[in-house]
Amino acid sequence: MNKTNRAIARQLKLAADLIELTGGNAFRARAFGSAARRIERLEESVPALVAEGTLTDVAGVGQSLAADIAEFLDTGQFPAVAELLATLPPGLLDVLRVKGLGPKKVRVLWQDLDITSLDDLEAAAVAGRIAALSGFGAKTQQNVLDQIELLQSYAGKAHTAQIADEVEELVEALRTTAGIARAEAAGRFRRQFELVEDIDLVAEGSPEAIRDTLAARGVQFESAAHAPLRGTLPSGMRLAVHPAEAGTFGRVLWAATGSEAHVEQFVDRYGLPGDTDDEATLYTSVGLPVVAPALREGTDELEAAANGALPRLVTVEDFRGSLHNHTTASDGAHTLREMGDAARAMGLEYLGICDHSRSLQVANGLSIERLMGQVEAIADLNADYAADGGPAFRILSGTECDILSDGALDFPDEVLEQLDIVVASIHSAFQLGIVEQTARLVGAAENPHIDILGHPTGRLLLRREGYAIDHDAVIAACAATGTALELNANPWRLDLDWRWVRRATAAGVLIAINPDAHATSELALVRWGVAVAQKGWLTPEQCLNTKSADDLLAWARS
Ligand SMILES: [Zn+2]
Ligand SMILES: [Zn+2]
Structure with missing residues (x-):
């Protein structure tokens, strides 16, 4: 789905929730809610429709709503949301974010128990006052406590993907400032973690130039004068800037990159490293190959380096194809042809299309009939691709077949066997226990x-949080049956977690790094999957996407 459309749909949904929360007109709330769903499903981009003046052609979008949407695109503020928010205690929005409550329940909590913040909510739950409310009960109360604990553990963290542009711009700004010789991001960001809660930068140059450059880009500094310089990014993320003197950049960068365990183990084995400009010499001077930042977690990377056993890590450049992607046939934003053209333009040799299966109605899952129609359309399109004189490229037919709550698959074998590639996923009954999942x-x-x-x-x-699974049992089943595990590259997912990737590959299980693209722009999400796959020591040979189309199809058939 189009990113802007999604942002608009979120505002509409929020408006609907806020109307319900404030006890406003239920019809108005429903109108916003249904407009949100329409825009979520829309193929065309809303800004384009606004530019053409045809947004009111979309069912459920009248003149005034169209004007509100235009204003949001202009100013980033949605009028109905801004108005309603102005009348509410600010903490109530946090309460609305608690999963399982919803606007109706939050209204009751607010009106009956005077709850206007997460702290209030937690206190009421601990005191047992939520269970006593009619329509709530002990289960809701326990859920509230669990959810608050989760929200607290999420606070202050961000997806690395979400913060990467901001960090890279700051580093670039430092590098291009007179008086600053070098700058680099360090810490968990450089070690390619999926989430970050603070950003470390290393810079060599005049402290005033460093401070002024960052302050000009919205960084707020604390007053303490001694190193490291601490502050906050415009996004709210905490920042530490480690200054390096001339001739020390490599050592400072290495220490600020960590991990603590890696640095400690290095010092234990090889002693404290001396000053160096170049981080690589810190390894090479003691006879080691350079250990990639992604691997510096203090497991056995130094031993592997000493034994010449460091992996050749998979990179985006190794990719020959992309599997598991969606089109407008289910919940994607672009057509088969648009997705295919985009993948081909990226230099890929094949693109797997795995739209949702029939049971996933919220995502417009395909019936058997529609799926078979798509298989034919793919054959036609492949014939075009083969004949048009462009680079060799083909679409692989497939499905993201739902695993139903009883474990049955959403399509029968006679259907699955006609497809090139089949992904099986769970999208329902997340509450089942670890044995069932x-x-x-x-x-x-x-x-x-x-x-x-x-x-x-x-x-x-x-x-x-994910549903509970016994990773070892799943890995063993995949190893025994020759089934690959996905490392879904969407920055919200990065699932299989990289901490399990090495265990899976050690058992002989192949990893498919899939963008799960719902739009052409999302095909590029593989970079985030590759970043964490590297943390899992993944090599090109262990990654399904490095196979040629023929090898991949032969593998899928075997
Ligand atoms: Zn899915
Ligand atoms: Zn998917």
């Missing part, structure tokens, strides 16, 4: 037509 995944792996288990835990980073 594991059985769902193991059962899917055991079906000979299933090639890849999609986003194995269903987690959404900083929004929702």
Whole structure:
């Protein structure tokens, strides 16, 4: 889906929730809610429709709503939302974010218990006052406590993908400022973690120039004068700037990159490193190859380096194809042809299309009939691609087949066997226990037509924990059946977690790094999957996407 459309839909949904929360007109709330769903499903981009003056052609979008949307595109403020927010205690919005409550319940909590913040909510839950409310009960109260704990653990963190542009711009600004010789990001950001809660930068140059350059870009500094310089980015993320004197940049960068365990183990084995400009010499001077930042977690990377056993890490350049992507046939924003053209333009040799299956109605899942129609359309399109004189490229037919709550697959074998590639994923019954969830995944792996288990835990980073699975049992089932595990590259997912990737590859399981693209622009999300895959020591040979189209199809058939 188009990013701007999604942002507009979020504002409309928020307006609907705020109207309900404030006890406003229910019809008005419903109108906003249904407009949100329409815009979410819209193929055309809303800014384009606004420019053409045809936004009111969309059902449910009248003159005044169209004007509000235009204003949002102009100013970033949605009038109805701004008006309603002005009348509410600011902390109430945090309460609305608690999963499982919703505007109706939040209204009751506010009106009956005077709850206007997460702190109030927690106090009321601890005191047992929520369970006593009619329509709430002990289960809701426990859920509130669990959710608050989660929200607290998410606070102050961000997806690396979300903050990367901001960090890279700051580094670039430092590098291009007179009086600053060098600058680099360090810490967990450089070690390619999926989430960050603070940013470390290393800079060599005049402290005034460093401070002024960053302050001019909205960094707020604390007053303390001694190093490191601490402050806050415009996005609210904490920042530490480590100054390096001439001739020390390499050592300072290395120490600020960490991890602490890696640095400690290095010092234990080789002693304190001397000053150096170039971080690489710190390793080479003691006879080691350079250990990539992604690997510096203090596991066995130094031992591997000493034994010449460091992995050749997979890179985006190794990719020959992309699997698991969506089109307008289910919940994607672009057509088959648009997705294919975009993948080909990126230099890929094949693109797997795995739209949702029939049970996933919220995502417009395909019936068997529609799926078979798509398979034919793919064959036609491939014939065009083969004949047009362009680079060799083909679309692989497929499905993201739902694993139903009882473990059955959403399509029968006769359908699955006609497809090039089949991803099986869980999108429902997240509340089931670890035994049932594991059985769902193991059962899917055991079906000979299933090639890849999609986003194995269903987690959404900083929004929702994954359902419980027995990773070792799932890995064992994949190893026994030759099923690959997905590392979903969407920055919200990055699922399979990289901490399990090495365990999976050690068992012989291949990893498919899939963008799960719902728009052409999302094909590039693989970079985030590759970043964490490197943390899992993934090599090109262990990654499904490095196979040629023929090898991939042969693998899928075997
Ligand atoms: Zn999915
Ligand atoms: Zn998907």
